[in-house]
Amino acid sequence: xxxxxxxxxxxxxxxxxxxxxxxxxxxxxxxxxxxxxxxxxxxxxxxxxxxxxxxxxxxxxxxxxxxxxxxxxxxxxxxxxxxxxxxxxxxxxxxxxxxxxxxxxxxxxxxxxxxxxxxxxxxxxxxxxxxxxxxxxxxxxxxxxxxxxxxxxxxxxxxxxxxxxxxxxxxxxxxxxxxxxxxxxxxxxxxxxxxxxxxxxxxxxxxxxxxxxxxxxxxxxxxxxxxxxxxxxxxxxxxxxxxxxxxxxxxxxxxxxxxxxxxxxxxxxxxxxxxxxxxxxxxxxxxxxxxxxxxxxxxxxxxxxxxxxxxxxxxxxxxxxxxxxxxxxxxxxxxxxxxxxxxxxxxxxxxxxxxxxxxxxxxxxxxxxxxxxxxxxxxxxxxxxxxxxxxxxxxxxxxxxxxxxxxxxxxxxxxxxxxxxxxxxxxxxxxxxxxxxxxxxxxxxxxxxxxxxxxxxxxxxxxxxxxxxxxxxxxxxxxxxxxxxxxxxxxxxxxxxxxxxxxxxxxxxxxxxxxxxxxxxxxxxxxxxxxxxxxxxxxxxxxxxxxxxxxxxxxxxxxxxxxxxxxxxxxxxxxxxxxxxxxxxxxxxxxxx
Amino acid sequence: xxxxxxxxxxxxxxxxxxxxxxxxxxxxxxxxxxxxxxxxxxxxxxxxxxxxxxxxxxxxxxxxxxxxxxxxxxxxxxxxxxxxxxxxxxxxxxxxxxxxxxxxxxxxxxxxxxxxxxxxxxxxxxxxxxxxxxxxxxxxxxxxxxxxxxxxxxxxxxxxxxxxxxxxxxxxxxxxxxxxxxxxxxxxxxxxxxxxxxxxxxxxxxxxxxxxxxxxxxxxxxxxxxxxxxxxxxxxxxxxxxxxxxxxxxxxxxxxxxxxxxxxxxxxxxxxxxxxxxxxxxxxxxxxxxxx
Numbered sequence: 001x002x003x004x005x006x007x008x009x010x011x012x013x014x015x016x017x018x019x020x021x022x023x024x025x026x027x028x029x030x031x032x033x034x035x036x037x038x039x040x041x042x043x044x045x046x047x048x049x050x051x052x053x054x055x056x057x058x059x060x061x062x063x064x065x066x067x068x069x070x071x072x073x074x075x076x077x078x079x080x081x082x083x084x085x086x087x088x089x090x091x092x093x094x095x096x097x098x099x100x101x102x103x104x105x106x107x108x109x110x111x112x113x114x115x116x117x118x119x120x121x122x123x124x125x126x127x128x129x130x131x132x133x134x135x136x137x138x139x140x141x142x143x144x145x146x147x148x149x150x151x152x153x154x155x156x157x158x159x160x161x162x163x164x165x166x167x168x169x170x171x172x173x174x175x176x177x178x179x180x181x182x183x184x185x186x187x188x189x190x191x192x193x194x195x196x197x198x199x200x201x202x203x204x205x206x207x208x209x210x211x212x213x214x215x216x217x218x219x220x221x222x223x224x225x226x227x228x229x230x231x232x233x234x235x236x237x238x239x240x241x242x243x244x245x246x247x248x249x250x251x252x253x254x255x256x257x258x259x260x261x262x263x264x265x266x267x268x269x270x271x272x273x274x275x276x277x278x279x280x281x282x283x284x285x286x287x288x289x290x291x292x293x294x295x296x297x298x299x300x301x302x303x304x305x306x307x308x309x310x311x312x313x314x315x316x317x318x319x320x321x322x323x324x325x326x327x328x329x330x331x332x333x334x335x336x337x338x339x340x341x342x343x344x345x346x347x348x349x350x351x352x353x354x355x356x357x358x359x360x361x362x363x364x365x366x367x368x369x370x371x372x373x374x375x376x377x378x379x380x381x382x383x384x385x386x387x388x389x390x391x392x393x394x395x396x397x398x399x400x401x402x403x404x405x406x407x408x409x410x411x412x413x414x415x416x417x418x419x420x421x422x423x424x425x426x427x428x429x430x431x432x433x434x435x436x437x438x439x440x441x442x443x444x445x446x447x448x449x450x451x452x453x454x455x456x457x458x459x460x461x462x463x464x465x466x467x468x469x470x471x472x473x474x475x476x477x478x479x480x481x482x483x484x485x486x487x488x489x490x491x492x493x494x495x496x497x498x499x500x501x502x503x504x505x506x507x508x509x510x511x512x513x514x515x516x517x518x519x520x521x522x523x524x525x526x527x528x529x530x531x532x533x534x535x536x537x538x539x540x541x542x543x544x545x546x547x548x549x550x551x552x553x554x555x556x557x558x559x560x561x562x563x564x565x566x567x568x569x570x571x572x573x574x575x576x577x578x579x580x581x582x583x584x585x586x587x588x589x590x591x592x593x
Numbered sequence: 594x595x596x597x598x599x600x601x602x603x604x605x606x607x608x609x610x611x612x613x614x615x616x617x618x619x620x621x622x623x624x625x626x627x628x629x630x631x632x633x634x635x636x637x638x639x640x641x642x643x644x645x646x647x648x649x650x651x652x653x654x655x656x657x658x659x660x661x662x663x664x665x666x667x668x669x670x671x672x673x674x675x676x677x678x679x680x681x682x683x684x685x686x687x688x689x690x691x692x693x694x695x696x697x698x699x700x701x702x703x704x705x706x707x708x709x710x711x712x713x714x715x716x717x718x719x720x721x722x723x724x725x726x727x728x729x730x731x732x733x734x735x736x737x738x739x740x741x742x743x744x745x746x747x748x749x750x751x752x753x754x755x756x757x758x759x760x761x762x763x764x765x766x767x768x769x770x771x772x773x774x775x776x777x778x779x780x781x782x783x784x785x786x787x788x789x790x791x792x793x794x795x796x797x798x799x800x801x802x803x804x805x806x807x808x809x810x811x812x813x814x815x816x817x818x819x820x821x822x823x824x825x826x827x828x829x830x831x832x833x834x835x836x837x838x839x840x841x842x843x844x845x846x847x848x849x850x851x852x853x854x855x856x857x858x859x860x861x862x863x864x865x866x867x868x869x870x871x872x873x874x875x876x877x878x879x880x881x882x883x884x885x
Contacts, residue, residue: 030882205882246865248865264676294670421641421685440657441654
């Protein structure tokens with residue numbers, strides 16, 4: 001029976017064009033209404049060096065990158081070797097390998113014990129012959145993939161023509177020939193791969209977007225008209241996208257001298273009444289934590305997107321991790337209220353960013369959107385119809401509020417009237433110093449206690465109104481998983497697969513990390529026999545965080561945590577669920593770290 | 594800076610807030626504050642369309658003493674806040690104030706880049722050659738050899754002239770004033786606020802508590818005005834009046850007209866608009882639809 005779900009990985013050197021291949025496959029998938037996720041990985045080189053690109057294409061909706069590769073295209077084994085431990089192949093993998101480098105070195109163990117099918121393909125020779133240049137070998141490979149695995153052939157043909165049509169006509173022609181040569185070769189191969197062909201019914205075209213782009217689009221949708229940022233992997237795409245699109249929406253983008261300046265400018269613009277945002281990654285957030293506190297204290301709406309990478313210090317810039325949680329929850333000195341949201345996939349990046357603006361503008365505090373490299377840099381298909389979200393604007397002070405105006409009036413909700421420059425009776429001085437209700441510096445204990453209470457009181461209505469979470473699987477389950485952020489995708493797929501096998505497994509994935517949807521989670525816990533906490537943080541930050549305000553079921557709480565650097569996979573989740581089901585006592589960790 | 598040419602609606606006293614400054618008696622910052630009130634009145638700045646921002650330090654308390662919108666931010670970051678205000682609301686009058694520690698030490702990087710960007714604000718730096726609020730430690734402007742609380746055996750580091758930095762990094766208006774000469778200072782502040790582009794005014798503002806109560810006398814003895822034939826368009830001529838040790842030359846050292854940050858942002862926006870304005874999220878989403 002043909003497949004409905006195909007994961008293809010392509011590995012080569014910088015000039016081999018594997019990323020172009022992945023781009024084109026994902027774009028064609030989107031065009032045909034197929035679902036796709038495309039990820040890339042690179043060596044540390046700025047240009048050139050090894051590159052891998054993985055595309056999963058499926059007839060049904062998908063939520064994570066395929067963790068086992070069904071088809072592997074290798075231009076050079078030496079490049080594959082550099083991704084050791086990061087590309088897992090299925091036991092029945094089909095390997096299309098450059099004929100000139102057909103034999104893998106002995107030290108490469110694919111873990112398939114001689115199974116799988118390796119097909120040497122003369123990519124380079126065919127490209128030279130058909131296109132007159134070896135540079136087209138990736139297009140030859142596209143033709144072969146299309147012919148063997150049923151990727152949309154006409155779509156790819158158009159995509160190749162479009163991609164190379166921007167260059168000289170001769171380049172377009174050469175690549176078209178390379179593509180046809182690949183298709184022809186696939187037809188001539190003796191191997192019968194009919195069972196591996198992708199079967200699908202074309203549907204309405206989908207959009208293809210990265211998580212970082214979705215954050216940028218969410219910001220524009222929310223009415224953000226000022227962005228300041230400093231380049232940092234893996235978040236720079238937010239800056240890139242907005243540098244093109246923000247001016248078209250009438251806004252401004254400033255690339256600042258550092259992250260201190262970025263968040264300062266954002267706070268300044270927001271103080272001036274313009275919705276503003278910055279985006280960064282862990283090291284940049286470390287610098288920003290200084291003014292995170294200013295945003296809390298001066299009560300200026302501030303939106304910060306943190307696309308996490310491996311840490312500490314420079315860490316793993318191109319790899320994801322979930323270890324900025326504590327920094328987002330607790331970073332900066334003093335008692336500084338903030339809201340922390342998380343996103344599990346590209347679509348959620350959009351919604352979390354819009355929510356971040358809605359919350360920041362209404363409650364006048366910093367809101368952090370926690371994304372990570374996995375979600376931020378993957379390209380994923382999604383339907384435009386899902387990108388709708390109500391937008392709330394900052395309330396203007398009423399005439400009554402402007403009479404004897406108190407910027408920081410101690411109201412029952414904690415939210416005080418905020419005027420913007422230009423408001424005749426609304427002048428005030430804001431302050432990083434503790435201040436009275438007018439904003440004047442005041443260091444009295446009683447003032448500090450009262451204002452702390454006012455600032456924290458704002459969190460209660462936020463918790464009541466923004467307690468979004470996803471619940472997958474049955475209400476009552478043998479194993480209930482709790483995780484957050486990018487782990488959510490793999491967990492969701494593992495839960496669906498377990499449920500399809502008749503296993504009672506469920507998952508709770510909060511969209512709001514702080515203030516945590518505690519009541520919803522307690523209801524979830526009530527229906528769960530064994531709890532399994534899953535996260536990509538070596539010190540299990542999320543598990544520890546849960547324990548700060550919850551008593552987790554004694555003897556029934558299990559933790560699976562590991563470092564980031566490699567996305568969580570559904571296979572890992574399934575393995576952990578099985579382990580938890582099979583063992584008598586739980587493995588709640590000793591908090592050694 | 595927007596001005597109202599007709600009847601003076603605002604007196605200098607209208608810009609004075611009810612808060613009493615926390616400064617020591619005899620502090621140079623009183624003179625700077627009074628000059629600012631008068632300069633604002635000269636330009637008839639609408640208080641509600643004016644924002645005064647600062648960082649941390651004695652002089653950074655100033656926004657509280659001016660009846661406008663004010664932002665007393667965190668140490669060294671006044672210019673970053675000011676950039677956000679001006680870039681997002683170009684119609685506002687934006688003034689940043691602070692001390693030498695705030696602007697040249699911890700905020701030095703922002704100072705250089707505000708100058709480079711030609712951020713269209715006025716920046717008044719009250720230079721007392723010392724850290725006052727933290728009680729008397731050396732600043733980047735403290736002369737080498739000077740004994741302070743943090744340099745018991747004398748300051749081992751050379752000092753920097755903020756005017757030299759500003760000129761070198763692209764500020765388009767650079768002046769030096771003295772809080773003991775309020776008349777000239779008012780005039781300089783007025784011109785700085787009128788300038789389109791980054792206007793940097795270094796105000797020598799003595800700290801009588803930590804630099805000694807003879808500071809006014811010492812600086813007055815050094816005080817000199819720029820000669821009338823000074824070529825303020827010449828960078829070299831301006832730099833000749835920096836790093837002075839025996840003199841305190843006041844006046845407008847440098848003044849040129851270059852595109853401002855706001856003007857450049859507007860240029861970028863015009864280019865973007867030419868490619869097609871975005872009026873809805875759907876306009877943006879089209880960029881993500883397959884092109885073939």
